[in-house]
Amino acid sequence: MVYEETFEDGAGLEDLVEVQFTLNGRKRKVSVEPRELLATVLRDRLGMTGTHIGCDTTNCGSCTVIQDGQSVKSCTVFAIQADGSDIITVEGIGNVTELHPIQEAFQEKHGLQCGFCTAGMIMQSYWFLKENPDPSESEIRWGISGNICRCTGYQNIVDAVRLAADKMKTKGGS
Amino acid sequence: MYSANFKYYSPRTVAEAVKLLQEHGEEARILAGGMSLIPMMKMRLVSVNHLIDIGKIDSMKGMAENGSDIVIGGATTHHAIETSPLIQKEVPLMSEVASWIGDPQVRNKGTIGGSLIHADPSGDWGACIIALKGKIMVSNGEKERAIDSDDFFVDMYETSIKAGEILTRVSVPAKSGKGHGFSYMNMERKAGDFATVGVATQLELDDKGNCSSAGIGLTAVGRTPMRASEAEEFLLGKKVGIDGINEAAKLAVKSTDPTDDPLRGSAEFKKAMCEVYTRRSLRTAFERAGGAI
Numbered sequence: 464m465v466y467e468e469t470f471e472d473g474a475g476l477e478d479l480v481e482v483q484f485t486l487n488g489r490k491r492k493v494s495v496e497p498r499e500l501l502a503t504v505l506r507d508r509l510g511m512t513g514t515h516i517g518c519d520t521t522n523c524g525s526c527t528v529i530q531d532g533q534s535v536k537s538c539t540v541f542a543i544q545a546d547g548s549d550i551i552t553v554e555g556i557g558n559v560t561e562l563h564p565i566q567e568a569f570q571e572k573h574g575l576q577c578g579f580c581t582a583g584m585i586m587q588s589y590w591f592l593k594e595n596p597d598p599s600e601s602e603i604r605w606g607i608s609g610n611i612c613r614c615t616g617y618q619n620i621v622d623a624v625r626l627a628a629d630k631m632k633t634k635g636g637s
Numbered sequence: 638m639y640s641a642n643f644k645y646y647s648p649r650t651v652a653e654a655v656k657l658l659q660e661h662g663e664e665a666r667i668l669a670g671g672m673s674l675i676p677m678m679k680m681r682l683v684s685v686n687h688l689i690d691i692g693k694i695d696s697m698k699g700m701a702e703n704g705s706d707i708v709i710g711g712a713t714t715h716h717a718i719e720t721s722p723l724i725q726k727e728v729p730l731m732s733e734v735a736s737w738i739g740d741p742q743v744r745n746k747g748t749i750g751g752s753l754i755h756a757d758p759s760g761d762w763g764a765c766i767i768a769l770k771g772k773i774m775v776s777n778g779e780k781e782r783a784i785d786s787d788d789f790f791v792d793m794y795e796t797s798i799k800a801g802e803i804l805t806r807v808s809v810p811a812k813s814g815k816g817h818g819f820s821y822m823n824m825e826r827k828a829g830d831f832a833t834v835g836v837a838t839q840l841e842l843d844d845k846g847n848c849s850s851a852g853i854g855l856t857a858v859g860r861t862p863m864r865a866s867e868a869e870e871f872l873l874g875k876k877v878g879i880d881g882i883n884e885a886a887k888l889a890v891k892s893t894d895p896t897d898d899p900l901r902g903s904a905e906f907k908k909a910m911c912e913v914y915t916r917r918s919l920r921t922a923f924e925r926a927g928g929a930i
């Protein structure tokens with residue numbers, strides 16, 4: 464264990480607390496310092512590196528995950544706040560052989576360029592399409608207004624979300 | 638980016654939370670949605686030794702009717718308020734205001750109580766509660782007291798809550814139906830940004846079309862959210878027409894005291910925009926109240 468070396472503020476092992484939550488359908492238990500963020504715990508302790516940290520200041524939305532049914536920016540949630548929660552990350556909605564309709568739509572419409580913001584965009588769309596399964600273009604833009612893409616002009620992303628809505632209507636995706 | 642370390646508590650009742658707060662004094666802080674506090678902790682603008690998370694106190698969440706008032710739990714999220722059928726029906730101004738706060742993820746976490754206590758002069762809830770002439774309820778564990786919206790905000794990031802108290806509920810009179818009109822107009826630099834100027838209005842017209850109640854709250858034009866008192870007084874008892882709205886908007890600017898903001902415009906610009914947005918906000922409220930321009 465290297466916690467003392469990792470954090471210069473001198474928190475020792477005795478300061479670790481145990482956090483349990485359901486991650487993508489599996490119960491997980493992890494020991495963390497109270498100040499550790501959900502985003503870094505997902506990435507560094509649980510290996511779920513699909514969740515990206517872009518700005519680390521609650522602005523860009525790359526770190527968006529679902530906590531108890533709501534989309535949240537996981538760089539601004541202490542992991543310990545998630546104790547007892549149900550967490551879904553991009554790894555939990557589909558996989559390479561069986562993509563989620565939103566992932567398919569992002570691929571088909573090429574709703575990305577460098578791809579850094581994509582997991583956050585997809586998770587925010589996942590929440591948004593549950594709230595509003597048949598959104599207009601302006602509603603989509605409002606719905607993803609907490610997610611920043613610095614490559615595209617959002618056009619293909621908006622098209623992808625709209626296509627995902629159609630796919631989910633016909634497939635009854637979850 | 639990490640904050641300094643802290644001890645974490647997750648009480649299940651208001652009484653437990655208040656007890657912890659009183660036990661640890663200045664070293665303790667309440668954590669609600671964390672949408673203001675966690676960024677400040679990460680940037681080391683504040684240091685907290687004992688963090689008391691009220692996120693699992695169920696009695697502090699939700700909305701209910703209480704006679705002619707609507708009561709909102711202090712830990713209710715902006716999103717829950719925005720989408721609540723009760724709020725949309727009884728105090729639609731609140732759901733309109735909520736929809737302007739930050740972005741969807743911020744609204745999913747951030748709470749009305751956290752926002753009011755944070756008392757950012759650019760925060761949107763202050764103007765809303767002022768326009769509605771609402772009350773903010775705080776408790777020290779033994780007694781709950783109600784603070785009038787006009788007495789709540791003291792200065793930038795400062796309210797009249799006392800050490801050892803927590804904000805438990807917000808109470809506003811129901812304002813909807815025939816003769817009622819409301820509007821929140823918010824000028825944003827970009828989607829999700831804090832307001833450059835925001836104006837919350839609530840109007841009531843009697844059978845003859847005269848204004849029988851007026852509330853106007855202003856965001857981001859002074860050290861605290863403020864009431865446009867002169868404009869409200871001017872409207873009361875009058876038949877409000879386009880001239881009245883224009884005059885009230887001019888009077889609203891008199892209540893403001895903005896300073897130059899390097900991000901969101903000079904004091905002069907904010908005053909000019911305050912007039913424009915008050916005019917638009919009043920006009921929408923007036924039309925929603927059934928008034929004809």
Ligand SMILES: Cc1cc2nc3c(=O)[nH]c(=O)nc-3n(C[C@H](O)[C@H](O)[C@H](O)COP(=O)(O)OP(=O)(O)OC[C@H]3O[C@@H](n4cnc5c(N)ncnc54)[C@H](O)[C@@H]3O)c2cc1C
Pocket residue numbers: 520521522666667668669670671672673674675676691711712737738739740743746747748749750751752753754755759760761762802803804805829830831832
């Ligand atoms: C990207 C971004 C954009 C934003 N845009 C806007 C915007 O446009 N408009 C706007 O109004 N706000 C905006 N906010 C702020 C947001 O509304 C916050 O939710 C709010 O300011 C604080 O609420 P919270 O529940 O997150 O409180 P926290 O951050 O948890 O706490 C804030 C403060 O209040 C105290 N506190 C919290 N709850 C209580 C309580 N019940 N009793 C006593 N003390 C308490 C805490 O100790 C702390 O000092 C934005 C935030 C972000 C990150």
